Amino acid sequence: MADPALLYHDATASDADTLTASNGTGPAFASAESSRFAQTSLPLRQAPRRGAPPHIRDVTEKFTAACQALDVGQLVKDEYFTLFESIGAIEIMDPKMDSGFLQPGETLEDDFDPLAPLLPEELIGIMDQLLSYEMAWHTGYPLSQTLFTSVYIDRLLWPEPESIPQAQFYRDDILDDKRPGTLLDVLRAYCLALIKGCDYVIAKIMARDYFEEEDFSTHTYNRVLFVQAPIDVFLRELDASVEMIEDPDLQIDGGIRSAIVARLHFRKTFLCALDPECPLEILSSFWPPVVPFIDQVNDTHILGKTVPGSFSTKIQRRLASTVPPRPIVQVEFKDALQTLKQLCIDCKEATRFKDLPTDPLEYQSFLWTFASRQPAPLTYSRSYLSNILFDPYVLNAPVSLPLEDVQSFVFHESPILDPSNWALSPPRNPLMPKSPRLQFALLIDEFVERVGQSYLDLWVALGQNKCRLRRMLTHVIIAWDMLQQDAVFVDADLIAYALQLTISEEVMDGPLQTWVYIKKLWMIEKVVVLGFEQDIYLPDEYAGIYYFLSLMATKRKDALKRCVEHTNDRTVQFLQSSRFEDAQNTSEKISFIDSELQQATGISAFAKALHGIYTIANYLRLLPSPNRPFSTESLRYELRMKPFLSLQPPEVPPFEEFQAAVQPYGTYSDPSPSLHDDLRQADCKVWSDIDTSLKNAKDAFAKVKKYGAKESKAGGVEQAWNKEIQGMLASCIALGVTVAGLKSAVKDIEPGSKVQVKIEIPPAGASKRYVEGWIVPKIVKG
Amino acid sequence: MHNTEATAYLSHLIDQPLRIHTSDGRVFGGQMKCTDKHRNIILALTYEYRAPSADAIRKAVQESGNPSAPVNWNSRYVGLVVVPGAHVKKIEFVDSTLSGQPGRVVL
Numbered sequence: 046m047a048d049p050a051l052l053y054h055d056a057t058a059s060d061a062d063t064l065t066a067s068n069g070t071g072p073a074f075a076s077a078e079s080s081r082f083a084q085t086s087l088p089l090r091q092a093p094r095r096g097a098p099p100h101i102r103d104v105t106e107k108f109t110a111a112c113q114a115l116d117v118g119q120l121v122k123d124e125y126f127t128l129f130e131s132i133g134a135i136e137i138m139d140p141k142m143d144s145g146f147l148q149p150g151e152t153l154e155d156d157f158d159p160l161a162p163l164l165p166e167e168l169i170g171i172m173d174q175l176l177s178y179e180m181a182w183h184t185g186y187p188l189s190q191t192l193f194t195s196v197y198i199d200r201l202l203w204p205e206p207e208s209i210p211q212a213q214f215y216r217d218d219i220l221d222d223k224r225p226g227t228l229l230d231v232l233r234a235y236c237l238a239l240i241k242g243c244d245y246v247i248a249k250i251m252a253r254d255y256f257e258e259e260d261f262s263t264h265t266y267n268r269v270l271f272v273q274a275p276i277d278v279f280l281r282e283l284d285a286s287v288e289m290i291e292d293p294d295l296q297i298d299g300g301i302r303s304a305i306v307a308r309l310h311f312r313k314t315f316l317c318a319l320d321p322e323c324p325l326e327i328l329s330s331f332w333p334p335v336v337p338f339i340d341q342v343n344d345t346h347i348l349g350k351t352v353p354g355s356f357s358t359k360i361q362r363r364l365a366s367t368v369p370p371r372p373i374v375q376v377e378f379k380d381a382l383q384t385l386k387q388l389c390i391d392c393k394e395a396t397r398f399k400d401l402p403t404d405p406l407e408y409q410s411f412l413w414t415f416a417s418r419q420p421a422p423l424t425y426s427r428s429y430l431s432n433i434l435f436d437p438y439v440l441n442a443p444v445s446l447p448l449e450d451v452q453s454f455v456f457h458e459s460p461i462l463d464p465s466n467w468a469l470s471p472p473r474n475p476l477m478p479k480s481p482r483l484q485f486a487l488l489i490d491e492f493v494e495r496v497g498q499s500y501l502d503l504w505v506a507l508g509q510n511k512c513r514l515r516r517m518l519t520h521v522i523i524a525w526d527m528l529q530q531d532a533v534f535v536d537a538d539l540i541a542y543a544l545q546l547t548i549s550e551e552v553m554d555g556p557l558q559t560w561v562y563i564k565k566l567w568m569i570e571k572v573v574v575l576g577f578e579q580d581i582y583l584p585d586e587y588a589g590i591y592y593f594l595s596l597m598a599t600k601r602k603d604a605l606k607r608c609v610e611h612t613n614d615r616t617v618q619f620l621q622s623s624r625f626e627d628a629q630n631t632s633e634k635i636s637f638i639d640s641e642l643q644q645a646t647g648i649s650a651f652a653k654a655l656h657g658i659y660t661i662a663n664y665l666r667l668l669p670s671p672n673r674p675f676s677t678e679s680l681r682y683e684l685r686m687k688p689f690l691s692l693q694p695p696e697v698p699p700f701e702e703f704q705a706a707v708q709p710y711g712t713y714s715d716p717s718p719s720l721h722d723d724l725r726q727a728d729c730k731v732w733s734d735i736d737t738s739l740k741n742a743k744d745a746f747a748k749v750k751k752y753g754a755k756e757s758k759a760g761g762v763e764q765a766w767n768k769e770i771q772g773m774l775a776s777c778i779a780l781g782v783t784v785a786g787l788k789s790a791v792k793d794i795e796p797g798s799k800v801q802v803k804i805e806i807p808p809a810g811a812s813k814r815y816v817e818g819w820i821v822p823k824i825v826k827g
Numbered sequence: 828m829h830n831t832e833a834t835a836y837l838s839h840l841i842d843q844p845l846r847i848h849t850s851d852g853r854v855f856g857g858q859m860k861c862t863d864k865h866r867n868i869i870l871a872l873t874y875e876y877r878a879p880s881a882d883a884i885r886k887a888v889q890e891s892g893n894p895s896a897p898v899n900w901n902s903r904y905v906g907l908v909v910v911p912g913a914h915v916k917k918i919e920f921v922d923s924t925l926s927g928q929p930g931r932v933v934l
Contacts, residue, residue, distance in 0.1 A: 100922040101846070107836070108866070108918045114833035115864040121837040122861035126869070131861065134869055134909040137849060145853060145875050145905070152880065153901070367906065 135367055144362050144369040153362065157196050157354045159214040163228045165301045169349035171197070172235055172308045173342070173378055174356065179239060180381035181374045183246070183388065183423055187262040189364055192243065194356045194373045197236050202268045203363070209271065209278050212237060227289050231305065234282035237271070238312045241279045244270035245319040250428045252321070253435075253508075260510060261424035267365035276320050283313045304345035311338035318392070325438050329396035335389050343382050384423070391418065391426035398433045401761045405446040405500075406453055406637075408434065410759035410766070412507035416514055417765070417817075424510075431508040447496040448489070453758070454563060454608050454638060455556035457615055457631040460548050461485045461539060481542035488542075492535045492557060499524045503568070515575040518568050519688035525565040526692050532557040551618065553611040559604050563641075566601040569689060569696065570594060570648065574818035580809045582685075584668040587820060588659035589707045590685065591652045597696065598649030605642040612638060640752040647745035647773065651819070654738040654780060656706070661731065661787065662822065663713050664720055665794075667804040670713070678704070724791045735784055743777045746770060772816035779821045786824035803827040837862055840920065845870065847910050848917035853877050855910060856921070866912030873908045877901045 115121065136142045147153065163171075175198075178191035192198055197214060206212040214225055214233065225233070247263045247270070271279075287309050289295070290302055315338075317323075318331035361370040395415065401407045415422065415430055422430075433439065440446075448462075456462050466486040471479050479487070502524055506517035536555045543549040553559065573594045576582055582590050612635045619628035662668050673681075679700045683690070686697040698706075710720040723729040750770045754763040790802040805823040807813035814820060828836075846856045847868060857873030879887075879898045887898045 099844075102920045102922055103917065104840075104920045105915075105918045108840075110828050111833035111836045112862060112864055112866040112912070114828040114830050115837075116830060117864055119830075119834075120861055120863050121834055121841065122869075123841045126860045126871075130907070131869060131909070134907040135905060137853075137855065137908050137910045138851065138914045139911075145877070145903075147851065153877065363903070365904075 141369065142367075144367060146369065154359055155196070155354065155357045157357065159196050159200050159355070160219075160223055160225055160229070162226050163232065163352075164350065165228060165297050165305065166348060166350035167352045168228045168232055169301065169304055169308070169345070170351040171195075171232060171355055172305075173346055173349050174351060175236070175239060176342070176385070177376045177378050177381040178374070179243070180384040181376040182243070182262070183425060184376075184384060185260055185262065185424075186374045187264055188243070189264075189266055189361050189366055190358075190371050190374045192239070193266065193268070193364060194358060194360055195236075196355050196357060196360065197232060198240065199360045199363075201233065201236055201240065202270070205269055209237065209274050209282075212271070227295060231286040231290060231309070234279075234286040235309060235312055238279045238283055238316050240270050241274065241276070242312075242316050242319050244272055245316070245321055246425055249319070249321050249432060250424060253428050253431050254505065259513075276316065276322075279316060280313060283309050283316075300345070301348055304341075304348050307338055307341035307345065311335065311342055314338060318389075321432070325399055325433065325436055328399065328433070329393065332389050332393040332396065336386065339382060339386055339389070343379075346378055387420060388423055388426055391415075391422045392429050394418070395426060395430035395433060397761065398430060399436075399439070403442050403444065403446075403449070404453075404758060405450045406758035407761050408446075408504070409507065410757075411761045412504065414759075414762040414765045416507060416509070416511055421510055427508055427510065431505075434504060434508065445493050447500045448493050450500075450564075451557065451560050453634070454560050454605075454641075455553050455611070457612055457634050458619070458627045459556075459615075460546070460551055461489065461543070461556075481545045484542045485539065488535055488538055492532065495531060496528060499528050503564075511575060512579060515572055515579065515581075518572050518575075522565055522568050522572070522688065523691065525561060525568065529558055529561040529565060530693060532561045551615070553608070559607060563601055563604050563608075565692075566597050566604070566696075569597045570601070572688065573597070577820055578809060578817040583671065584659075584806050585663060585670040586681075586685070587668075588656050588663055589682070589703060591656040591659060592703070592706050593686070593697075595649050595652035595656055596698065598645050598652060600696070602642060602645040602649055605638060605645055608638050609635060609642055636752060636756045637758055640749055640757045643745045643748040643752070644757070647742045647749060650738045650745060651742035651773070651777060651780075654735050654742060654784075655819070655821070657731070657735040657738065658780065658784060658787065658822065660707055660709070661724065662804055663707070664710060664716050664724075665791070665800050666713070667800065667802075668806075718796060721794050721796050724794055727788050727792070732784070732788060739777060739781055739784065743774065746773045746777065750774065769816060773819070775815040776819045776821050779815065779823075783822055783824050790824065801827050844921040846919040846921060847915055848919075849910060850914045850916050855905070855908060857908070860907075866915055867909055868912070868915065868918075869907070869909045871907050873905050874902050875905045 135144075138146055140146050140148075175192065175195060178194070182188055182191045200214045201212045204216060206216075212233075214229060215223075247265070250261060251263060287306055290297070290305050290309070295302075314331075314335045318335055320331075323331060356373060358370040358373055361368075398408075398411055401411055412430070412434070416427075452462065460466075460482075463482070463485075466482045469480055469483040469486070471483060499521070502521045506514055506521050509517055533555070536557050539556070540549060540552060540554075543552045573590060576590070577587075612631055616628050616632045616635075619625070619631060659668070663670075682700055682703055689696050710716040710723075723731050726732075749757065750767075754760050754766040757766065759766040786802065790800050794800060803825050805825050806820060807823065809817060840859050842858050842860070844856065845859045845868070846854055847870065848854050854876040855870055855873050856876065857870030859868060860871045861869040878900060884898050887896045888894055890896075
């Protein structure tokens with residue numbers, strides 16, 4: 046227990062901001078009214094209080110003497126002050142930490158006068174520079190190193206104006222002869238709209254549950270970006286500026302005049318497009334008008350003249366930031382315009398989302414394709430799409446989206462989803478059993494509710510950048526795994542009630558768990574393929590990972606096959622009972638499941654072929670194999686499989702099984718002698734397995750292609766879908782060439798001899814691969 | 828000074844408002860949280876004060892016509908800081924005890 050006297054706190058004054066220079070001894074704290082204080086013996090840290098006019102006492106000497114008497118390593122400290130807290134302290138006079146530290150001769154602020162008249166060329170220069178910084182911010186740099194380095198923007202935002210008319214390059218009264226001229230007024234309007242645009246961007250990005258400080262900095266350093274002001278205020282300012290510039294009395298060159306007007310128009314259209322209040326129906330009409338102005342801005346950029354003095358790193362010292370000023374981010378104007386254009390194109394593309402048919406699988410295809418766009422969409426574009434996706438208009442669709450998804454795989458014209466089930470009322474007497482049909486409705490409702498969160502999680506993950514998508518999917522998979530276990534129980538109940546009604550042959554075996562399982566396996570496959578796309582794996586691991594991928598796709602294939610069989614059964618049942626319309630509907634739906642089935646078949650077969658070829662390459666020592674002194678194969682396997690280890694049913698094969706698959710001839714360094722005999726024979730099982738798989742893959746992908754994007758529920762992204770399936774077919778053909786090349790290279794191989802060819806792995810992201818997630822090796826003469 | 832006495836004296840200053848003048852002319856006002864043999868001082872809830880530049884003073888005098896016109900010091904909140912002993916030029920204790928109240932810190 047502390048000495049109560051120590052805890053007896055007097056009033057203190059430490060928050061005074063106004064100090065006078067006339068005080069010779071240094072700043073004096075403003076006096077505050079004295080206050081009453083209570084004594085407490087509780088071990089609490091007391092808040093500082095305002096108190097009587099302070100006496101200032103110089104304690105330097107005594108303090109220094111006391112410090113000297115301390116032992117080395119001895120700390121005198123507040124008992125509640127921890128080492129952890131102290132780490133957060135900024136070291137004064139350390140140039141890397143102390144944002145107030147000035148180099149000898151350095152001044153705190155620049156002496157740029159934002160009220161000095163501008164030349165028209167300089168106005169263009171400043172506008173273009175601001176645009177560059179705006180785009181640098183969009184690509185992830187903080188405002189402090191980009192837009193907030195502008196003296197003009199600083200003046201508009203600080204001290205914080207109470208209204209837009211007060212947001213000027215000066216505050217309070219000003220002499221008439223100092224009042225800013227037309228060009229400065231135009232610049233002000235441009236800056237205001239720019240700032241409001243930033244506010245809209247931040248609002249949109251923060252509106253999502255997940256926004257990414259990694260990719261985008263939403264920090265405004267305690268500056269308020271006109272959050273309260275409505276858009277029309279800014280549009281009016283811009284319109285007024287256009288008028289001022291177009292005024293024939295203004296002495297200005299024609300080309301420059303139109304260049305400035307183009308910039309103002311750009312700002313106006315861009316601000317309108319960024320407005321988060323845009324109604325969903327007319328979203329798409331906002332982006333196209335921006336693009337022509339971007340081109341005009343680009344063409345007239347050379348007319349501008351930069352004003353380097355109007356940007357300063359020193360402004361950062363006055364922002365609510367604890368880091369010393371950092372250099373201004375330099376972005377080439379043409380790169381900035383490229384970014385801007387991409388942003389407009391991506392957002393325009395995102396607006397197509399609302400035209401998709403109300404089908405969650407179409408949504409899924411669209412989200413996936415959007416995330417795969419090259420160059421990768423910026424944070425803003427992704428948030429833009431998510432905001433459309435999570436718009437109540439989309440989410441509160443008349444049909445339950447997860448149920449719609451379920452229906453696409455199982456439950457075709459099923460008695461379980463008969464709408465009349467929902468029309469039944471429970472019996473008046475609660476002790477009476479509910480009718481089985483009503484139970485169907487209740488069970489399905491319960492399940493749909495249970496699915497909701499996992500379903501949204503999947504969509505949220507699909508809205509991230511691809512690296513994060515891969516990581517987040519592994520978490521989503523775990524949630525779906527639990528969902529699968531719950532689905533088992535719902536399925537059991539459904540079957541029980543179906544038996545009561547003697548319609549069990551009309552219900553598929555374990556419909557809901559099958560559906561969940563198909564979705565879960567699809568996600569696992571995606572995680573693995575994304576890993577290849579992002580170069581997570583090393584070449585000598587390819588064989589094992591493709592083996593795993595092939596396993597997963599095979600499991601999905603089997604599950605889908607059951608769906609197809611059930612759908613076929615149903616069609617036959619309908620025909621037998623002369624329900625021709627239902628039979629027709631059901632058999633139409635089969636094309637989607639079959640296209641999924643073919644896709645899974647293709648993936649599984651192609652992955653198997655790649656597994657085969659990479660295994661051979663490993664034995665022939667054609668792949669670089671790094672020296673790994675501190676790990677074992679089983680540990681590495683465990684690490685790669687970590688995200689999937691907990692899944693039920695177990696998806697990860699035991700290590701022994703895995704090893705048998707990737708090392709059928711024993712270790713790579715010391716293979717069994719039969720390896721070389723087998724390799725020499727082109728019709729041996731090693732080769733024929735690959736050939737068969739490859740052929741199966743080709744056939745399956747060709748079937749998928751024949752179904753087309755619409756049948757595969759990717760009608761909204763037909764172009765990308767076609768490109769992908771075409772890429773898969775091309776990959777198959779390329780692998781065929783590789784297999785043939787390798788076969789002929791080993792036709793007279795002897796144990797111990799070296800193969801006279803080399804394997805080339807196409808690098809990621811260099812458009813050297815037909816499909817980014819599928820690495821087809823190339824044989825080159827060694 | 829003996830170690831016990833020194834420790835007691837410094838302990839009394841814990842959580843007290845101090846103003847530390849640094850070698851570059853700035854003043855830091857905050858609550859003392861910790862110190863050691865090298866006179867490194869950690870202050871919490873700190874404000875940084877900086878004397879106005881010569882230009883600013885000249886301008887204020889010109890505009891008001893009063894040679895002793897008050898000019899505000901620039902201040903900003905910096906939070907938790909550690910002032911290295913080597914840069915401490917002067918330490919001031921801000922004693923705001925009311926007269927008649929028992930003084931707590933023995934100076």
